[in-house]
Amino acid sequence: MTSTKLLDTISSLEELARSAPQELHDQDGLRKRLLDAVQKLVPEIETPAEMSQRLLYLPCEIMGAKIGVDLDIFNVLSASDRPLSTEELAQNCGAESALLLRLLKYMSSVRLIKESDTGLWVPSNMTRNLASRHSAAGVNHVHDSVMPAYHALPSWLNRRGYKTPTAKTDTPFAQGHGASPDQSFFSWLQVHPYNATEFNIFMGVHRTGMKTWLDQGKIHGSLCKAHEAGGDENGAMFVDVGGGIGQQCKALRARYPELKGRIILQDLPQVIQKADVGDDIEAMSMDFFEGQPIKSATVYYLRSILRDWPDAQCRTILGHIRDAMAAHSLIFIDELVLPDRGAHKVETQLDMTMLSMLNGEARTESHWRRLLEESGLKVQDIVSYQNAGSEAVIVAKGK
Numbered sequence: 565m566t567s568t569k570l571l572d573t574i575s576s577l578e579e580l581a582r583s584a585p586q587e588l589h590d591q592d593g594l595r596k597r598l599l600d601a602v603q604k605l606v607p608e609i610e611t612p613a614e615m616s617q618r619l620l621y622l623p624c625e626i627m628g629a630k631i632g633v634d635l636d637i638f639n640v641l642s643a644s645d646r647p648l649s650t651e652e653l654a655q656n657c658g659a660e661s662a663l664l665l666r667l668l669k670y671m672s673s674v675r676l677i678k679e680s681d682t683g684l685w686v687p688s689n690m691t692r693n694l695a696s697r698h699s700a701a702g703v704n705h706v707h708d709s710v711m712p713a714y715h716a717l718p719s720w721l722n723r724r725g726y727k728t729p730t731a732k733t734d735t736p737f738a739q740g741h742g743a744s745p746d747q748s749f750f751s752w753l754q755v756h757p758y759n760a761t762e763f764n765i766f767m768g769v770h771r772t773g774m775k776t777w778l779d780q781g782k783i784h785g786s787l788c789k790a791h792e793a794g795g796d797e798n799g800a801m802f803v804d805v806g807g808g809i810g811q812q813c814k815a816l817r818a819r820y821p822e823l824k825g826r827i828i829l830q831d832l833p834q835v836i837q838k839a840d841v842g843d844d845i846e847a848m849s850m851d852f853f854e855g856q857p858i859k860s861a862t863v864y865y866l867r868s869i870l871r872d873w874p875d876a877q878c879r880t881i882l883g884h885i886r887d888a889m890a891a892h893s894l895i896f897i898d899e900l901v902l903p904d905r906g907a908h909k910v911e912t913q914l915d916m917t918m919l920s921m922l923n924g925e926a927r928t929e930s931h932w933r934r935l936l937e938e939s940g941l942k943v944q945d946i947v948s949y950q951n952a953g954s955e956a957v958i959v960a961k962g963k
């Protein structure tokens with residue numbers, strides 16, 4: 565590339581950074597290409613000192629976001645139709661102005677907010693993205709529950725000789741939180757209700773705006789065909805195993821109101837207590853390690869469940885479902901299916917998070933096939949639904 569061309573490219577990027585045109589927001593493919601290029605370029609051109617500034621201070625960003633959430637800065641700035649001064653924000657959140665100014669300067673330097681003039685603050689794209697209850701829940705969950713587990717992972721792995729964990733307890737999470745080794749993340753949530761609330765909200769909506777399994781006509785087709793084959797249109801149609809507070813059950817009812825048949829939400833008792841579903845969805849407390857009480861359902865749906873556990877525990881969960889299945893039953897496993905080469909950061913950072921929190925794993929396609937085979941199941945189809953990362957529904961049947 566010639567110097568002139570390079571200069572032109574830099575000027576164009578500077579212009580985009582000042583104000584991204586609407587076309588870029590409207591054309592998702594173009595937007596993603598640009599994002600990917602910029603993210604890949606930065607580590608390739610930085611000096612060691614610049615790399616240190618970017619990498620070593622990365623945790624400051626989540627810390628800044630957490631302070632912004634705690635002080636309600638993102639909501640207040642997003643709701644305002646004019647720039648707000650440091651003093652106005654200080655009055656609103658009760659912080660001392662001099663300290664708040666330092667915090668706001670940091671937030672602005674990493675684009676969490678923008679400084680429109682000296683001491684005057686306006687929302688950035690990040691501010692608006694953070695101005696919602698579910699974004700706040702995501703920040704609270706990662707800052708308060710996940711970060712101590714990330715911090716513990718390197719020493720935890722070192723002490724265990726860098727081997728894949730096989731137990732469902734004794735996790736980096738427990739070490740990081742100074743909890744008893746036999747306490748898993750989920751049992752810890754039972755005695756930390758604030759963290760449980762933030763986690764459940766985050767889980768329920770963290771993919772808002774992204775495509776889901778319900779956007780895949782092929783999946784809907786498999787469900788209808790299998791339900792018809794079951795021969796009882798009012799029988800158990802959909803069992804959401806570990807379905808949290810019921811977002812997917814509700815989404816299925818709303819998307820396909822004409823589908824008859826029972827929709828059943830299953831989770832631990834303390835989560836079911838908080839379930840937010842109407843009368844047309846049954847909420848059931850259960851422990852998926854103990855058995856599957858609903859027999860012969862059309863679909864057993866597991867979204868983001870198996871990633872939470874090592875292989876042996878997944879075989880137990882799947883084995884109970886397999887034993888409950890009838891000939892027409894299917895399992896829909898809604899998960900990331902990692903490629904063998906060139907996995908995206910969305911996939912690998914999830915893998916690191918599962919390892920740190922639960923001794924769990926984000927699996928590759930060959931790993932999924934092996935796990936299902938070992939659980940007495942066979943893969944009928946893998947239907948991708950195209951977001952960043954390889955999200956897909958693995959459709960499995962009994963052998």
Ligand SMILES: C[S@@+](CC[C@H](N)C(=O)[O-])C[C@H]1O[C@@H](n2cnc3c(N)ncnc32)[C@H](O)[C@@H]1O
Nearest residue numbers: 750767806807808831832835850851852867868
């Ligand atoms: C990562 S969340 C996924 C929630 C939901 N499927 C979704 O995609 O939003 C894992 C869920 O598994 C539930 N869970 C954990 N251990 C369980 C168990 N032994 N039996 C039943 N549910 C369990 C948790 O309470 C939580 O709701």
